[in-house]
Amino acid sequence: MTEKSQSNTKNILSLNSIEVVYDSVIVAVRGISLQVPRGGIVALLGANGAGKSTTLKSVSGLLAPERGKITRGHIEFDGEPIRDAAPDSRVGLGICHVIEGRRVFEHLTPDENLEAAAPMKLSRAEVNRERDRIYDYFPRIAQRRKSKAGYLSGGEQQMLAIGRALMTRPKLLMLDEPSLGLAPLLVAEIFGIIQRINRENGLSVLLVEQNAMAALEVVSHGYLIEQGRIVMHDTAQALKENSDIQEFYLGGGQAKNFHEIKHYRRRKRWLS
Ligand code: ATP
Numbered sequence: 001m002t003e004k005s006q007s008n009t010k011n012i013l014s015l016n017s018i019e020v021v022y023d024s025v026i027v028a029v030r031g032i033s034l035q036v037p038r039g040g041i042v043a044l045l046g047a048n049g050a051g052k053s054t055t056l057k058s059v060s061g062l063l064a065p066e067r068g069k070i071t072r073g074h075i076e077f078d079g080e081p082i083r084d085a086a087p088d089s090r091v092g093l094g095i096c097h098v099i100e101g102r103r104v105f106e107h108l109t110p111d112e113n114l115e116a117a118a119p120m121k122l123s124r125a126e127v128n129r130e131r132d133r134i135y136d137y138f139p140r141i142a143q144r145r146k147s148k149a150g151y152l153s154g155g156e157q158q159m160l161a162i163g164r165a166l167m168t169r170p171k172l173l174m175l176d177e178p179s180l181g182l183a184p185l186l187v188a189e190i191f192g193i194i195q196r197i198n199r200e201n202g203l204s205v206l207l208v209e210q211n212a213m214a215a216l217e218v219v220s221h222g223y224l225i226e227q228g229r230i231v232m233h234d235t236a237q238a239l240k241e242n243s244d245i246q247e248f249y250l251g252g253g254q255a256k257n258f259h260e261i262k263h264y265r266r267r268k269r270w271l272s
Contacts, residue, residue: 106150
């Protein structure tokens, strides 16, 4: 087996030196490389504007509507190059991207939301089976299955948005800040469900979060992105123990941004 095919077997997703530019001038992502192991859960952590969402969009193919373009590097999914593939063909390959902001059809019920997300090729019986499978993971949503989604709480809408993604039976689920605006207990509940789905179905997950504390409890590895560059990559345990991460992301420090801390700057220079 060649080195390349070995890496394909091990990693479902591999980004190599990806650069993304918006409007031909704004460089949002500056040559990042990251891997998601098959069946693994990996976090991409970073502050506002660091380039997390842009990275996910480069994988799902959602850059074009925002005048964004991959200008360098390559992306492999499940052993196939996908950098120039159309977004719908990426969904067909098994990539599902739950974008930030828990988008659901508010005027439809959860039943209808899940049905609308099912692939066209499924029969009615298969759609019902898939829907029951989702409700098994999200019993809260099952209880509200006939109410309008617009009346669900923020956490329930997030669960429904994830449920809609799961209706496509993806191989890789990319979640953009699922914890945003949710109470800590609810975040723990949602992350616990994601972990269960990962364990029971072998679903690979790439989790984008500013809430490093919660994310590092469920992932095996994490990448820290800052100003479009990966500045740290390690196991979740090592990241939790890292003093810089503790200072900025785990509630240990007062600083609102990294630039206020000199030693972080020094470390960052050393790492990059
Ligand atoms: P957040 O947590 O705030 O969503 P992020 O880490 O996901 O932040 P991105 O949304 O990827 O960051 O943004 C990275 C950089 O690219 C930022 O400087 C942002 O202003 C810029 N950017 C993002 N989208 C666009 C766009 N459509 N057009 C121009 N610049 C953009």
